[in-house]
Amino acid sequence: MNNEIFSDSHLEEVASFKGIKLFWIKTQKFKTNSINIFFHDNLSRDRASKNALLPAVLRRGSKEFPSIRDISNYLEELYGTSFDCGVTKKGENQIIQFYIEYISDKYANSDVDLTKKAFDFLIKIITEPLLENGAFIDEYVKQEIKKLSELISSRVNDKMHYAVERCLEEMCSEEPFGIYDYGNLEDLKSINKDNLFEHYIEFIETLPMYVFISGDLKPNQIEYIKDSLIKLKRGKEIEILKNEKETVVNNVKDIIERFDVSQGKLSLGFRTNIYPKQEDYYKLLVYNSVLGGGIHSKLFQNVREKEGLAYYAFSRLEKFKGLMVISSGIEILNRDRAIDVIKNQLDEIKRGNITDYEYDAAIKSIETGIKSLKDSQLQLVDFYLSQFIATTNDKPDAIIEKVKSVSKEDIIEIASKIILDTVYFITNKEKGE
Amino acid sequence: MDIKTINYSKIDEVVHCYEHKSGLKAFVIPKKGYSKKYATFATHYGSINNEFTIDGENTRVPDGIAHFLEHKLFEQKDGSVMDKFSKLGSSPNAYTSFSQTVYLFSCTDRFDENFDLLLDYVQNPYITEESVEKEKGIIGQEIRMYDDNANWKVFFNLLDAFYEKNPVKIDIAGSIESISKINKDFLYKCYNTFYHPSNMVILVVGDVDHKEVFSKVEKAINVTDKQPDIKRVFPDEPLSINKDYVEYKLAIAMPVFQMGFKDSGFTTKGIECLNREIAVKILLEMILGRSSNLYTKLYNEGLINNTFDFDYSIEENYAFSAFGGESKDPLKVKEFIVDEIKDLYNRGISKDDFERIKKSMRGRFIKQLNSVERVSHMFMSVYFKHVNLFDYIEVYDNISFEYLENVFNEHFVVDNLALSVVKPI
Structure with missing residues (x-):
């Protein structure tokens, strides 16, 4: 008998290539499977707002599903598949996450391969956005800048979290960690469809990627995902800095x-x-x-x-x-x-x-x-x-x-x-x- | 011991149940392979039960007392029971809702000892005047915390807009003023009235042996006397809404709003109650969900953002839908919604949308069964309506378009629509 705690939810590294690491958490006890794709960047003032805005614009529409309505319709058809994306920070890393979760095939009353459908959807949201004249849709970018600005301003609505986050930000006001992971109002003003698209190309080609598949999947499904990822156009990945210096406090x-x-x-x-x-x-x-x-x-x-x-x-x-x-x-x-x-x-x-x-x-x-x-x-x-x-x-x-x-x-x-x-x-x- | 087992093969779930001679019912939902074991001991008594009659005698207790009692039950003769759970490495918790008080713990090891503790302390209150006074400070800060919480405020103000008298409009924790009147005698009176085993339920979700759980329950429950006849007293509530608009101000950056339809003429017990709940939720998704025309319109006009959400509640003596989030112009949102509803009366609701959304919500329901916490909470939220959580799957599989059309006509009545807004100061 295996006494390890996670013996039924082991992490297996499937492959590593072009700055992409693919993992599989093998587990049978859940009624759903999930796919998570993470992009890692160094938290910095000149990139934070763009990184925060990017997933918001991408989830507005892809070539195949050009609007929120098309996306939602499709996910509803796929038995209420959940899809979301967003940003977070872990230390001085800014992490941009794309997530999809769908029910196991056996609850779907049909023979569709939901894993393939869900992965295709997610990767196309990321890599095949809706474009116009070689840039993002102007209307989408403008609307999402507005929404992100609202989100930033509304931080004060929840004083309990605000008090924790603001304390840490004030503490680290001279360090990258003091940057809010959703960016700031001033930087958002200077973003437009063209410079965001430029940023996107760099983002998609150079940020290290972690892909986690979780659930009860067949090896050929994992192979399919691996093969799709290998085809991505990637350049040289950026280096993620690790800042673990000792900070001295002179006065409180x-x-x-x-x-x-x-x-x-x-x-x-x-x-x-x-x-x-x-x-x-x-x-x-x-x-x-x-x-x-x-x-x-x-x-x-x-x-x-x-x-x-x-x-x-x-x-x-x-x-x-x-x-x-x-x-x-x-x-x-x-x-x-x-x-x-x-x-x-x-x-x-x-x-x-x-x-x-x-x-x-x-x-x-x-x-x-x-x-x-x-x-x-x-x-x-x-x-x-x-x-x-x-x-x-x-x-x-x-x-x-x-x-x-x-x-x-x-x-x-x-x-x-x-x-x-x-x-x-x-x-x-x-x-x- | 008489144990009943129900299999829900469509979703691979099983429920075991057992009834104690006191009238207490106990349930086990096995979750193979899970680390967490989640046990709940709940009573059918919540913030709305502030007036009751026992053996002909009428009692009105201070608002917030069910929640206060929940806090005080953790206190035992030999100290706080929370510490005993903590020693075992488990997390005890409790919550009070409008119609129930729920005591629970979650553990990964030593389930038996934890479960014994739960069974013991909920049955043995130890309340002193001194500890009641100290608790007023802690709960006072809990009330203050909610006073500054715009989402909480906007929701209770919506209830105030719906209801003239129904106690559901009163804050669950009461007010600083109402809790000042709470004393030991009131607390014991409520305890003795509502904590009889026949008014309670036990649920364990996790990788446990149900027979062992039930034999523990059998031994631990020592009440055999008959429950006195309790009558829960509720004021008569008019069918129409109390006000159509409530406004409040707080230190926030952007207005938040909640609006919804006050429901009436509904059944509150049995499967019909779930049918109605799911019907309204499907309709809300069809009308306001991300795949709807209206959502796209509101989103593109900049009137709603990703905080926009909706829900429907149906309980013993109230039911309502509620939808809202942040918006720069809640009145404009209301206009759009009213126009859409009126238009839907002409156009009719779409059968294709219904089929797609039903399928989607069924899938999302199955997804929630992944979590022992979600299973426990959902089980409790329907239990006192005499239905089983897993009955939802049958509701999804049997609900008809004709039924949905009827519910649309009954629920989405513009005269019953109220709006609550909290604006920045």
């Missing part, structure tokens, strides 16, 4: 943003300067869990349960960039008290005050989290992708073992490396504003 930044709100949002940004390839990283994982990674954590137990200051209080790692952020929604007048209580939790760990409960539960909750990944195709894909970006290539079992070997002393040792960088607070407007 204090940032306040004012809105007409009834609840204050407090975020504290920290430098860990610890990256996934280092042995310290596993200690950091446990440290973060003890501090704010769930109901067992010091933040939950003290900020919420003991002091009744907040409904939520957590800490989270940005593992690729060596950052940690704590966030909580509090009564505006309680700001200083909340900061004291939070800082005291960090100090408690430094002083070595970690209970057996906090320690055991922290490790177990990480273990549960990793074991749970394999119940979701998207999470599995994200797990493996993150491993490639961090160049760790750890197997889930190995991570669990490393986490289990972290001691209380290790956690205390890590505590001294966590440096406060930025205090960010959303508060209400002062009278007369």
Whole structure:
């Protein structure tokens, strides 16, 4: 018997060519299959907005399916196949994702090869966009610039996420990580159908590609996908930079943003300067869990349960960039008290005050989290992708073992490396504003 | 032990069920090969049950009490039960909706111990005045968090536009003012009224042995006395909408809106309830979905963006559709929609669209069965309507175009359309 956790959802590298890596996650327990195509770029001011706009324009129409209506009609005919695309950042990588998920053939009551249809659709959306005079459709580009601008402006609508993202951005305002993954309003203004198309050609030919197929497929279906990918026109792939430098904090930044709100949002940004390839990283994982990674954590137990200051209080790692952020929604007048209580939790760990409960539960909750990944195709894909970006290539079992070997002393040792960088607070407007 | 097993061969799913002598029903949906085991213990009691009669005596409790009780149940004589789950490496959680309160945990290991904990704490409240007072601070911040949340506000304002009296319009957590009146006695009164096993259900989804689950339930439920006769009291609600427009302001960048049709004359129990739900959802998809003419028009005019979405809810004493998202001009969106509905009355709905969308929604339903969480949540959302989650597949396979036409005429009545908008300050 195979005791490996992911024995039923193994990752197999099928092929690697022209800067394209093709993987297959073999699994039989899901009722759907999925295909994910990722393009990787270095996060930079002059490319971020174009990279964000590109999938939005591509999903407006391909040669074969020239409008949203045509696309949707087709996907509905394919038994409600889901298709989406978008951007995200992992550390200083900007990742552009194209995703399609469709039911297994046996639920389709017909003999169509849904894998072939879904893959053809997805790859044509990416490689055969609707064009006019050698550029994108002007109307589509203009409309999508507007929609993307709305999306960027509407970030403030969700204050809870906004407070976390803005804290990290303020912290890294002088570094690529401070760039919002959906770009910015000013840069969007200078994009048009021609320069976006120029960017697209470079994008499609030079960005490294990761392709993940997940599900219960036949080898000939995988072959078909491989053969199609080999035919793509590709140039020399760009180099993805890895920036894992040590950042020194000279003085703590204090940032306040004012809105007409009834609840204050407090975020504290920290430098860990610890990256996934280092042995310290596993200690950091446990440290973060003890501090704010769930109901067992010091933040939950003290900020919420003991002091009744907040409904939520957590800490989270940005593992690729060596950052940690704590966030909580509090009564505006309680700001200083909340900061004291939070800082005291960090100090408690430094002083070595970690209970057996906090320690055991922290490790177990990480273990549960990793074991749970394999119940979701998207999470599995994200797990493996993150491993490639961090160049760790750890197997889930190995991570669990490393986490289990972290001691209380290790956690205390890590505590001294966590440096406060930025205090960010959303508060209400002062009278007369 | 009497165990019933139902096979749903079209979608490769099985449900095992068992009824305890107290009247409690327990279900197991096996999910072979999954790591996560997801267990739920729920009561048919939610935020709308703020007035009830037991043995002839009428009681009105403060708004938000079902949700408050949900928070307090985690407290036990020897500390918080959340810590005990946490020690086992599992994640406990709970949520209160309009008509039910659901306690759950998700684990990958040591299912038995986790399940024992769940069965135990939900049956054994330990509430003190002191802990009630402390909880007011935490829930107060939860309420404040929602106060700043435009999507939440715009939805509840739509309910306010629909309903004059129906308690569904009241925020699930209540208000800072209403929760200030909550005390230990009120909480115990609600507990004793609504947490009788015969008013509850247990569900486990995951790779577990159903016989072991049921024998645990058999041993752990110790109530045998008969449930007193509870009458849930609801005010009489007019059929027409309360207001056709509600506006509010928050610190946001772009207006958000929700609009929809208040439904009336619907059946609330049994398969007919699912039929209606699916019929309205198919119609919404046909009229407003991404493959519709109207969507393209609204999208190209810049009136909607990718946040646009729609849904339909049908419960014990209310039903409505709701659709919305961000828009620079919600009133204009409403105009377009009203014109389209009027036009559809002349033109008729399309049978081709119906067939295609039915097929599509059936596929999306099957996709959701991949997730143990989704299966649990969907099961719970229909259970107290006396239907089984997997009955949806029969609904998709049997729903007719003629039925859809009838539902269109009943539901999409312009006089029943209300709009809620939250604008930037």
